[in-house]
Amino acid sequence: MGMNVAVAQGSLRIGMVAGFTGPVAGLVQESAEGARMYFDAVNAQGGIRGQNIELVTQDDKYDNATAAAHARSLASQGVLALMLSRGTGPTEAMLPVLKENRLPLIAPATGAISLREPVQPFVFNLRASYQEEAERAVKHLVGIGVKRITIVQVNDPFGTDAGKGAIKGLDELKLRALSNLRYDRNKPNLAPTMQAIAKAGIEAVVLIGPGYAVAEGVNALRAAGSTAHVATLSNNASHEFVKSLGENARGIIVTQLFPYERSTSNPLVREALGLAKAAGRTELTPAQLEGFTAAKLVVEALRRAGKDIDRAALLRALEGPRLDLGGLQIGYNEKDHKGLEFTDVSIIGPDGKFWR
Incomplete structure (x- = not known):
């Protein structure tokens, strides 16, 4: 996992540069598994006009310079x-690599x-923004009767971005973080x-x-005797995060950006669960x-994208008519690549699973 893999001649190569090792490894590996599951199913049905889709992966170790270098390498290989x-x-x-090579990046996580x-x-974004999910989190808390809320955020661009969403959500409800x-x-x-x-x-x-910082914070909060609600964002929606919380996992609120992964009434989820079961998996x-x-x-x-698929054709297809993903409609144009606005909340149950 995470190394460049050979691809068959004439295949449709899609690259994935992400931290297969490092602090986000669990989420990266799980998302790659989900992508491969669908690509494998399409390939088993003949691929795209007889061409198989190949997922070519590179491990950036969650490092900026490494990510850029791997993206440039994959671009030169014709993904x-x-x-x-x-x-x-x-x-x-x-981003500079994408621009230089006119290379689309689809569904960045x-x-x-x-x-x-x-x-x-x-x-071409797929998931909702950090600000939208942080806003959803605080509105959920207020909706269950909570008013004394504190925001604790990592001091980096992600934390600043998401923190603005939490503040916006409180502002709309005419509340302020303590x-x-x-x-x-x-x-x-985080203990003090x-x-x-x-x-x-x-x-x-x-x-x-x-995840490692949020787990440290939750465990320290519980060790201090607090039973306060804790809400965190979807970047921590992994089994690895739940395991890191141990006995303190139960009741933690985690925002979600896709339909409930056990909802068989949703066409997208039903299709995914069907393929997962066919592959011997019991859940997603x-x-x-x-x-x-x-x-x-x-x-x-x-x-x-048409008969002769290249990057230009793929870009035109993405900015064409709305795409149906199975109960989720998504559309892009030259002025809007925002993606979905879907947000939800889940709660970690006593079984360690995300319940909604």
């Missing part, structure tokens, strides 16, 4: 598009506003912060950051469903 990059920094580092406004002509605290990404040291929050009688904490994770949905978007664009 038609990139997909499912993970993280704001690594994705932003790829980041909700950064910088990839939406102003429109990035070669980036405090808006920041911590260092590399050395969170959480002890102070526990003493202040805070009812809920919106905890924004990478949120990240696997995101990868599956991203792969559907890639395939629908490839099908519309």
Whole structure:
């Protein structure tokens, strides 16, 4: 996993540059599994006009310079598009490569506003923005009767971006956070912060950051004796995150950006579950469903790109009529590459699964 793989002659090559090792490895691996599951199913039915789709992966170790270098390497190898990059920094580092090679990036797994406004002509977002999901989180908390809310965010572009959404959500409800605290990404040291929050009688904490930092914060909050609600964002919707919380996982609120992965009434989820069961899997994770949905978007664009598929044809197809992903409609034009606005919340149950 994460190394460049050989591809068959004449195949339709799609690249994925993401942190297969490092702090987001669990999410990256799960999303790649979901994408491969759909590509394999399409290939088993004859591919796209007889051509198989090949997912070519590179491990950027969640490092900006490495992400740019791998994107440039894949571009030189003739991939038609990139997909499912993970993280704001690594994705932003790829932007010059996309422009130089007129290479589309489809469904980056980041909700950064910088990839939406102003429109990035070669980036086609699928998921909602960080601000939209943080806004959804605080509105859920207020909806269950919580008013004493503190925002604790990582001191980086992701934390700043998402924090603005949380503040916006409270503003719309005519409320204010009791405090808006920041911590260092590399050395969170959240125990003193959480002890102070526990003493202040805070009812809920919106905890924004990478999984290892959020887990440290939750465990410190519980160790300080607080039973406050904790809400975090979809970047932590993985089994790895749940495991890191141990006995403190139950009740943690995690925003979600795709339909409920166990909802058989949803056409997209029903299709994904059917393929998962055929492959011997009993369930899907949120990240696997995101990868599956991203792969559907890639395939629908490839099908519309015409007989002789190249990057230019794929770009035209993406900015053409709306695409149906199975209960989810998505459309792009030269002025709007924002993607979906779907947001939801889940709660980690006693079984360690995300329930809605």
